[in-house]
Amino acid sequence: MTLPPHLNRRDLDWHPPALAPAYKTTRARSPQHPLVYIPQTAGDLSGPTFGHGDISSTDADLLTNFAAPGQSAIGQRILLTGRVLDEDGRPVPNTLVEIWQANAGGRYRHKNDSYLAPLDDNFGGCGRMLSAADGRYAFKTILPAPYPWPNGPNSWRPAHIHFSVFGHAFAQRLITQCYFEGDPLIGHCPIAKAIPSSDAVDRLIARLDLDGSSPFDMLAYTFDIVLRGRQATVFENRKEGT
Amino acid sequence: MNVFKLKETPSQTAGPYVHIGLMPQYCGVATPPQLGAGSCPPEVEITGTVWDGDGVPVRDVLIECWQANAAGDFSDGGHAQWQRIASDFDTGVWRLQTVKPAATTDTAPHVLLWIVARGINMGLHTRVYFGDDDHACDATLTHVPQERRSTLIARPSSHDPNLYHFDIRLQGDGETVFFDV
Ligand SMILES: [Fe+3]
Numbered sequence: 001m002t003l004p005p006h007l008n009r010r011d012l013d014w015h016p017p018a019l020a021p022a023y024k025t026t027r028a029r030s031p032q033h034p035l036v037y038i039p040q041t042a043g044d045l046s047g048p049t050f051g052h053g054d055i056s057s058t059d060a061d062l063l064t065n066f067a068a069p070g071q072s073a074i075g076q077r078i079l080l081t082g083r084v085l086d087e088d089g090r091p092v093p094n095t096l097v098e099i100w101q102a103n104a105g106g107r108y109r110h111k112n113d114s115y116l117a118p119l120d121d122n123f124g125g126c127g128r129m130l131s132a133a134d135g136r137y138a139f140k141t142i143l144p145a146p147y148p149w150p151n152g153p154n155s156w157r158p159a160h161i162h163f164s165v166f167g168h169a170f171a172q173r174l175i176t177q178c179y180f181e182g183d184p185l186i187g188h189c190p191i192a193k194a195i196p197s198s199d200a201v202d203r204l205i206a207r208l209d210l211d212g213s214s215p216f217d218m219l220a221y222t223f224d225i226v227l228r229g230r231q232a233t234v235f236e237n238r239k240e241g242t
Numbered sequence: 243m244n245v246f247k248l249k250e251t252p253s254q255t256a257g258p259y260v261h262i263g264l265m266p267q268y269c270g271v272a273t274p275p276q277l278g279a280g281s282c283p284p285e286v287e288i289t290g291t292v293w294d295g296d297g298v299p300v301r302d303v304l305i306e307c308w309q310a311n312a313a314g315d316f317s318d319g320g321h322a323q324w325q326r327i328a329s330d331f332d333t334g335v336w337r338l339q340t341v342k343p344a345a346t347t348d349t350a351p352h353v354l355l356w357i358v359a360r361g362i363n364m365g366l367h368t369r370v371y372f373g374d375d376d377h378a379c380d381a382t383l384t385h386v387p388q389e390r391r392s393t394l395i396a397r398p399s400s401h402d403p404n405l406y407h408f409d410i411r412l413q414g415d416g417e418t419v420f421f422d423v
Contacts (some may be wrong), residue, residue: 016363025361026292035422048321100263108259176256
């Protein structure tokens with residue numbers, strides 16, 4: 001059987017380690033054995049694919065996708081866009097991008113969230129779309145608020161939107177979180193700080209894109225996502241002059 | 243042409259409310275419809291619990307399942323061989339109903355699992371094999387220390403040949419093997 005080109009090995013030191021003691025829940029949920037290396041097989045190198053029949057074009061508009069007709073979610077309206085790329089900088093087209101988030105008060109529409117901020121009748125908090133041919137995605141939503149969580153005596157999550165991305169192989173599967181430029185809580189967050197490198201944390205911060213904003217409507221933020229690339233097409237960076 | 247080698251976006255935990263985004267109906271978000279709800283008439287059922295290092299069921303876990311079909315092929319069209327399941331919010335028990343994947347020349351029948359939850363910083367890749375199969379041909383299992391292979395094998399029920407039990411232990415005694423793949 002011919003397999004597709006293998007994916008680059010994951011740089012496990014770049015990602016947060018399983019055990020990050022300041023993030024309390026990891027203490028009992030982190031494996032103690034190191035991950036066992038296995039060569040990639042057909043299952044790892046393939047994955048589910050999705051088409052426009054699987055989702056609705058309205059799924060990407062969180063301002064209205066849960067709202068009553070003529071209504072809209074409460075909060076600061078934002079356009080959140082970016083590209084899904086691979087490690088060689090090539091677009092990853094036609095891949096499913098899913099997001100979920102708290103509302104403008106910091107409350108999730110989930111039976112296990114009992115934070116005292118109120119639910120917004122017109123906000124569900126779930127969005128999804130397929131990336132375009134150039135890897136681009138765009139969601140209309142509201143800026144979520146920070147919220148408290150039972151980690152330490154006074155722990156607050158920075159404002160964030162959760163992202164799930166597929167790529168074209170099950171081994172590319174990625175879930176992450178997008179933070180927002182200028183949020184002072186990022187530096188206090190044990191989940192963000194579980195990532196060893198500050199450069200890596202920086203990659204999770206969406207940037208204000210004033211030029212991309214819609215005047216009198218929405219501020220824009222950009223957030224690019226990079227998935228593992230394929231080994232057969234790795235391009236080496238050449239030093240200048242060589 | 244400048245070609246930059248980018249670093250993969252760092253992983254972050256899916257958190258306790260992952261169901262809103264990936265299984266909205268499961269947590270009471272009415273729209274949009276759920277993807278990965280299972281579309282084939284099931285032949286086999288695997289149930290189990292994900293346990294943490296304190297022996298407590300992980301009640302907020304979400305598992306993605308990807309498998310070959312009954313001919314041993316991973317399809318390159320659609321998502322019929324992919325499912326999302328979640329543990330029961332009260333008991334922690336999850337249930338996967340599916341068709342049994344076929345063996346191939348160098349793999350025994352197996353389902354690939356990807357496990358995310360609050361407290362898991364990067365989704366965990368593992369596999370479930372079926373206890374009544376011969377696993378000698380499986381190339382992946384040869385990379386797993388012999389004494390830990392049993393953590394990847396579902397136990398068939400003694401009274402129903404289509405029912406299997408598979409517990410996942412995140413930490414400690416009998417810790418499940420998770421892969422760097
Ligand atoms: Fe969150």
